[in-house]
Amino acid sequence: MKKIMSLLTILLLLNACSTSNLQYQKDVTVEIGESLTKEIIQLESQEDITFDSFDNTKVGSYAITFEVEDKSYPLNVTVQDSTPPLINQKSEVTISQGSDLDFEAFFDISDNSGSYTITTTIDTSIPGTRNETLSVKDNSNNTASFPFSLTITEDEPVIIEQLKEFKVALNGTLDLTEFFTSTPKQYLEIIGDYDLSTAGHYPLQVGRLEVILTVDDGTLNSSYKITEPAILRNDRYILANKRYQLPADYVPDNLINIPANYNPTGQKVTQETWDAFYDMAQDAADEGYSLIIQSAYRSYQTQETIYNNYLKNDPQEVVDTYSARPGHSEHQLGTTIDVCQGSLCFGDFTNTPAQQWMSENAYRYGFILRYPQGKEGVHGYMYESWHYRYVGIEMATHFQSLNLTFDEYYQQFIK
Incomplete structure (x- = not known):
């Protein structure tokens, strides 16, 4: 019995010595992403081994431990990256x-x-x-x-072709595809110094800005074209009076035909002028007034004929008080209308309930009375209760609070 106990004691001591004197590589190096194994630390033990966790996705040095038979042992691990992409x-x-x-x-x-x-x-x-x-x-x-x-x-250069005259409204939207085409079209763009808000103040000073038009096809093969776009003032803000003249070839871009029930003679106005008048006429009809348009857009040539016909009956100094000379008529802008109540036009329209309603409400739709009474010395024409011009609701509302003609307003707020 004593011999058996002695043998067990010896075995336990040997086992204790084998674990306490565990032989392994205490400093090891692994590649990034590589996991530790017994082979890496050169451990020949058959026992299970558990390593502490560490970030093997980052290069660096880590002091960890591992366990064998519930005993911990220190280990220094270096994570390196020596593998090329x-x-x-x-x-x-x-x-x-x-x-x-x-x-x-x-x-x-x-x-x-x-x-x-x-x-x-x-x-x-x-x-x-x-x-x-x-x-x-x-x-x-x-x-x-x-x-x-x-x-x-080596690709063929992209070609630019101009479709029509390059004319852009002041502060308008510039859509190059309206004026130019290119092959391929998706590369059309404009570069260079230009500003759609820097046109001249008067129609005779229509802005002419040199622009370099180019297409960029993603290569060095770009095509270039130099053009001079006409940057026009917005029609609603152009000043046409006895002093400032419109060019003979000036024609608004967005003229539309007035529906026959509002003008039986087939005249035209700009789209925004018609839209505003239609809204106003609908509301006026609810009040019992049938507003129609007696006269709207007139070309330079039409105004010239009208003016010359008047000269056959009256001297020029008289005609100039009630008719504009060619190029000086606001009707050429397409934003000016002569309004009637049914068959009551011109002087017959004055002092009617419909005319009173217009004087009180036209601004709500963007219209101003162009030749008001008491300002004949400023605008130069006789009082015309029927002559309205579209300038937009914002400006018309401002007008309503002022005692100014468009000529005076232009000098103070637009020019």
């Missing part, structure tokens, strides 16, 4: 002259750290086929290189 080509590398080379469209690139930088830059301005090298570096400065053949094609 991997590069595989997916397809032939062919691009257009002057375009950017997107390497990842032609190559699969990966790195065990999950991060890399492409250090190669390519000059794509010269067409042809040549050998190049793709170089990639990871965060640990491991580099990889991949030779490849690069083909740069």
Whole structure:
């Protein structure tokens, strides 16, 4: 019995000595992403081993422990990255002259750290086929290189064609496709210094701004065209009076036919003028007034005929008090209308309930009385209770609080 006890004691002591004197590599190095094993620390024990967790996705040094048979042992682990990125080509590398080379469209690139930088830059301005090298570096400065053949094609330049006169309203929306076309169309854009709000103050000073029009097709083959767009003042703000004259060829861009039930002679006004008048006429009808338009847009030539016919009956100094000379008529703007109540027009419209309603409410729809009574010395014409001009609700509302003609308002707030 004593011999058995002695043998057990010896075995226990040997076992204790074997674990307390465990032989292993206390300082080890692993690659980024690599897990620890008994083989790495050179441990020959057959017992199960458990390592503390550490971040093996980041390069650095970690002091950890591992356990064997409920005993802990220290271990210093260094995580390194000595593996260069991997590069595989997916397809032939062919691009257009002057375009950017997107390497990842032609190559699969990966790195065990999950991060890399492409250090190669390519000059794509010269067409042809040549050998190049793709170089990639990871965060640990491991580099990889991949030779490849690069083909740069020479494309035909994009062509610009002008569709119509380049005329843009002041502060309007510039839609190049309305004036120009190109092949391919999606590359049409405008560059250069221009400002749609810097036109001249008067129609005779219509803005002419030199603009360089170009298309960018993603290569160096861009086409250029120099044009001079006419930047017009918005029709509703142009001043046409005895002093300032409209060009003989001035025609508003957005004229529409007035419906026959509002003008049986087939005259025209600008779209926004008609929209505003229609709303006003509908509300006036609810009050019992049938507003129609007796006269609207007149061309330079039409006004010239009207004026000359008046001269057959009255001397010019008299005609000038009730008719505008050609080029000086607001009717040429397409924003001015002569309003009637049914068959009551011109002087017959004056002092009617409909005329009174207009004087009190026209501004709500964007209209102003152009030649008010008591201001004949300013605007130069006889009082015309029927002559209204569309200027927009904001300006018309401002007008309502002032005792000014459009001529005076223009000098103070527009010019």
